[in-house]
Amino acid sequence: MDNNGIATDKFEPRIIGFLCNWCAYAGADLAGVSRIQYPPTLRVIRVMCSGRVSDIIMLSAFAAGADGVLVAGCHLGDCHYQKGNLLARRRVVGLKRLLEAVGIDGDRLRLEWIGASEGAKLAETVTNFTRTIKKLGPSPFRLKYDKR
Amino acid sequence: MKGEMHLAWSTDGEILKRAEYGGAVTSLLKFALEYKWVDAVLAVKARNGKRYGCTPVLITNPEKVIETSGSLHCASPNIARYIKEYLDGALYLKIAVTCKPCDAMAIIELAKRNQIKLDNLLLIGINCTGTLIPNRTKRMIKEEFGVDPDDVVREDIEEDKLTITLKDGTEKVKNLDELEKKGYGRRENCRRCEVNIPTMADISCGKWGVMDEKETFIEVFSDKGSDLIEESIKAGYIKVEQPDNIALKTRKRKKEDAIKRAKKWQRRDFTTLKKITLNERLNYWFGQFNQCIKCFGCIDVCPICYCEDCYLEADRDLVTGGEVPPDVLFPMIRIAHVMDSCVNCGQCQDVCPMEIPLSQLTFMLNRELAKIFKYKPGVDVNAIPPLRAPGTEEELRTVVLNSLAR
Numbered sequence: 001m002d003n004n005g006i007a008t009d010k011f012e013p014r015i016i017g018f019l020c021n022w023c024a025y026a027g028a029d030l031a032g033v034s035r036i037q038y039p040p041t042l043r044v045i046r047v048m049c050s051g052r053v054s055d056i057i058m059l060s061a062f063a064a065g066a067d068g069v070l071v072a073g074c075h076l077g078d079c080h081y082q083k084g085n086l087l088a089r090r091r092v093v094g095l096k097r098l099l100e101a102v103g104i105d106g107d108r109l110r111l112e113w114i115g116a117s118e119g120a121k122l123a124e125t126v127t128n129f130t131r132t133i134k135k136l137g138p139s140p141f142r143l144k145y146d147k148r
Numbered sequence: 149m150k151g152e153m154h155l156a157w158s159t160d161g162e163i164l165k166r167a168e169y170g171g172a173v174t175s176l177l178k179f180a181l182e183y184k185w186v187d188a189v190l191a192v193k194a195r196n197g198k199r200y201g202c203t204p205v206l207i208t209n210p211e212k213v214i215e216t217s218g219s220l221h222c223a224s225p226n227i228a229r230y231i232k233e234y235l236d237g238a239l240y241l242k243i244a245v246t247c248k249p250c251d252a253m254a255i256i257e258l259a260k261r262n263q264i265k266l267d268n269l270l271l272i273g274i275n276c277t278g279t280l281i282p283n284r285t286k287r288m289i290k291e292e293f294g295v296d297p298d299d300v301v302r303e304d305i306e307e308d309k310l311t312i313t314l315k316d317g318t319e320k321v322k323n324l325d326e327l328e329k330k331g332y333g334r335r336e337n338c339r340r341c342e343v344n345i346p347t348m349a350d351i352s353c354g355k356w357g358v359m360d361e362k363e364t365f366i367e368v369f370s371d372k373g374s375d376l377i378e379e380s381i382k383a384g385y386i387k388v389e390q391p392d393n394i395a396l397k398t399r400k401r402k403k404e405d406a407i408k409r410a411k412k413w414q415r416r417d418f419t420t421l422k423k424i425t426l427n428e429r430l431n432y433w434f435g436q437f438n439q440c441i442k443c444f445g446c447i448d449v450c451p452i453c454y455c456e457d458c459y460l461e462a463d464r465d466l467v468t469g470g471e472v473p474p475d476v477l478f479p480m481i482r483i484a485h486v487m488d489s490c491v492n493c494g495q496c497q498d499v500c501p502m503e504i505p506l507s508q509l510t511f512m513l514n515r516e517l518a519k520i521f522k523y524k525p526g527v528d529v530n531a532i533p534p535l536r537a538p539g540t541e542e543e544l545r546t547v548v549l550n551s552l553a554r
């Protein structure tokens with residue numbers, strides 16, 4: 001099947017994940033040490049807090065060719081900088097509306113709270129997100145952008 | 149007292165001669181200046197006496213206030229940005245400012261961002277149901293009304309009618325809706341504007357509820373505004389009487405009708421953008437954004453774009469200096485930055501040389517976000533813009549994150 005010029009069965013999503021140093025990143029580490037299997041679609045960028053991930057960073061990730069962008073921070077109440085994850089949360093809500101308005105499925109942007117001990121949750125998140133992105137196909141943002 | 153209402157008129161013969169609705173605004177400004185309530189008055193006057201262009205003027209001589217009397221519908225100087233850029237955000241100067249609702253809202257948003265010192269301002273709000281684009285209006289007057297634009301001495305927007313008055317006193321009326329269908333009439337953002345009375349100002353002045361054209365209807369929203377009225381009556385600058393029930397009812401009905409008309413335009417503007425499929429939206433908007441020539445116009449006019457060091461300036465790891473055309477991200481990033489606080493002043497769209505419908509998109513998003521976060525831009529100086537604030541615990545329970553996409 002043709003999907004924006006890329007055969008669906010050959011489509012390997014590119015997911016850029018901004019993982020908080022204190023929780024989700026440690027969770028990913030744990031998933032690795034514990035040898036939990038998940039799809040090799042995630043490219044990890046470590047940030048000091050999910051609150052660091054600005055709208056510009058998220059948009060730039062799409063522009064750089066991400067099919068999906070994952071922002072993962074500490075559980076509510078656990079942010080090491082008090083309110084970083086709350087700020088990230090509102091920002092993601094806002095950016096989803098903008099993406100949808102200009103024709104990019106809001107499901108391509110995902111926010112999750114993943115603790116340092118939750119290696120399994122990280123693996124599960126990536127597995128589900130990969131499935132979602134596979135269904136959505138390659139990011140039209142990327143294709144439009146490349147063609148420019 | 150807050151909430152009080154007056155029908156007011158000037159006691160000054162000269163002002164009365166020039167004024168359209170009793171000259172109360174001009175007299176209040178003159179009072180504020182002569183009695184040292186303020187150091188200066190910031191208002192708008194016709195450029196070289198022509199009504200199709202107007203400029204902001206900073207007045208310190210009370211005798212000059214009269215030059216700003218009468219209403220101008222064409223063009224809308226960027227009063228909020230003007231205060232920020234050229235008057236040090238009113239840090240060192242007390243100023244009485246005449247402002248339309250969008251000006252007042254923009255001033256409040258800038259005050260929130262510490263760019264304007266609100267305590268130093270006296271906001272004389274002017275009710276508004278729309279402004280017009282100068283050159284397009286001249287063309288409309290020539291083609292639709294069949295008269296020479298230079299013969300026009302006055303325009304008036306009342307409900308769904310646009311009336312122009314000529315030098316010789318004749319009036320010509322046209323249906324606004326029909327003019328607007330042809331692309332004439334009010335600016336696009338004004339058509340969908342539902343804040344016609346600037347309740348965030350100290351007082352609002354307008355004609356709704358006025359029976360003949362000899363007075364101005366004033367509503368008071370703050371103690372400062374209340375004192376201003378009281379003191380200027382005492383000093384003999386204006387006279388007032390209480391509006392009767394009919395006046396109040398007329399005003400209410402006109403306000404509701406204006407909101408209804410605005411909502412209709414919102415639906416018209418926004419549903420076309422919303423009912424098309426994701427793919428169509430993508431083609432449409434990327435087609436638009438790909439026209440951007442990086443003129444920085446939208447950033448220069450937007451009152452919400454207040455940053456000393458804008459991310460979109462060259463070589464801040466995002467935009468390459470000297471590279472044209474810019475990336476499609478360029479207009480998108482500005483929209484992402486201002487969408488939670490956009491006051492629908494329409495200026496970004498007015499200045500865009502590529503005619504990208506910027507304020508249409510930004511304001512549409514603003515309405516969506518306003519609903520989610522229960523936030524109204526430009527109203528409460530203490531309310532933090534939602535995308536800059538962590539939010540409340542309660543909202544955490546009610547707003548489900550990942551399903552919010554649609």
Ligand code: SF4
Pocket residue numbers: 337449450451452453486489490491492493494495496497506507510511
């Ligand atoms: S985005 Fe446009 S319409 Fe909104 S406040 Fe800025 S200039 Fe005005």
Ligand code: SF4
Pocket residue numbers: 447452453454455457458459460481482485486
């Ligand atoms: S585009 Fe963003 S960074 Fe630039 S002035 Fe506007 S709000 Fe500030």
Ligand code: SF4
Pocket residue numbers: 439440441442443444445446447479496499500501502503504506
């Ligand atoms: S005004 Fe239009 S062309 Fe100029 S920078 Fe903004 S979007 Fe681009």
Ligand code: FES
Pocket residue numbers: 020021022023048049050051072073074078079080081082084085
């Ligand atoms: S420190 Fe982990 S989200 Fe702020």
